[in-house]
Amino acid sequence: MTTSLSSPRLPAPPLYERIKGALREGILSGQYAPASLLPSEAAMCAQFGASRITVRQALADLQNEGLIFRRHGKGTFVSLPKAFQNVTALQGFAEAMSAHGHAIRNRVLRLGTVPAPTDVAQALQLAPGAPVAELHRVRLLDQSPVSFEVTWLPEALGNIVARADLATRDVFLVLEQDAGVALGHATLAIDAALADHATAAALDTGAGAPLLRVERLTHDAHGTPIDFERLYFRGDAFQYRLRLDRQVAAASQSILPLQDTV
Structure with missing residues (x-):
């Protein structure tokens, strides 16, 4: 006598997983188009x-996966394909995005002279409290912040x-074309942050929304620091991309100074 063995029946996934799967399938299949409003x-x-x-x-x-985003009082929307900028070259945001066919506009929120905060003065190699220009802008990509x-x-x-005209021009291009500064290189530090109320209002997102935070210090061709920035990108709309070569990494490691061990 033979006995047939059947595979054990797997439990049904939780309801929220089934809802998530149905919505994800609708988004990826195009049933819900980019920027469209999901059902309430x-x-x-x-x-x-x-x-x-x-x-x-x-x-x-789904929001953590970057497939949707929420706007307070307006509902839940399907995310647009993320715009991206390669960081293998020193470029302004509009310069990089225009090359991909995007339209860029800038909304100037504040521009004036202030005493340099300690960290800014240190970055720009100025005396603490030295006068510096401070510029606050929202960058609009295809009319969206x-x-x-x-x-x-x-x-x-x-x-x-x-x-x-800071509504249409990158600071980098103004420095090169109007000030006659030859740009050299920049150092970047990239991490994650959560939007505070002021940043959330500027970016039309909720407080606590995930952001990509970039701190960039740009030097001229002589190595003098001339531009210090903190950039806050919507995590659902933008990403940085870069290429890493093994040979370059190996060469860099070979010249690192040896550190004493304790």
């Missing part, structure tokens, strides 16, 4: 026979930049 939470509760807490859990996971940027410049350069 109440509509999803009725559609899936779920509680609001369960629907919100599914939406939170994508980054909030704070820029500090030595006063003399800041006076030149202040006379430029």
Whole structure:
């Protein structure tokens, strides 16, 4: 006598996983187009026979995956394909994005001369409290806010930049074309941050939304620091990309100074 063995029956996935899977499939298949408004939470509760807490859990996971974003008081939207900038070359944001066919506009929120904070003075190699130009801007990518940027410049350069059309021009191009500065190199530090209320308002996102934070110090061709910036990008709309070569990494490691061990 033979006995047939059947595979054990797997438990059904939790309801929020099924909701998440259905929404993800709809987004990836194009049923929900980029930038389109998803059904309301109440509509999803009725559609899936779920509680609001369960629907919100599914939406939170999709937001963490970057597939959707929420706008306070407006609803939940399908994310646009992320714009990206390669960081293998020193370029301004508009310069890089225009090369990919995007339209860039800048909204100037603040521009004036202030005493340099300690960290800014140190970065620009100035005396603490020395006058610097401080520029606050929102960068609009295809008419949608994508980054909030704070820029500090030595006063003399800041006076030149202040006379430029900052709604349409990158600071880098103003420095090169109007101030006659030859740009050299920049150092970047990149990490994650959460939007505070002011940044959230500037970027039309919720407080606590994930941001890509970039700190960039740009030097001229002689190695003098001339531009210190903190850039806050919407995590659902932008990414940096770079190429890493093994040979370059190996060469860099070979010249690192030896450190004493304790």
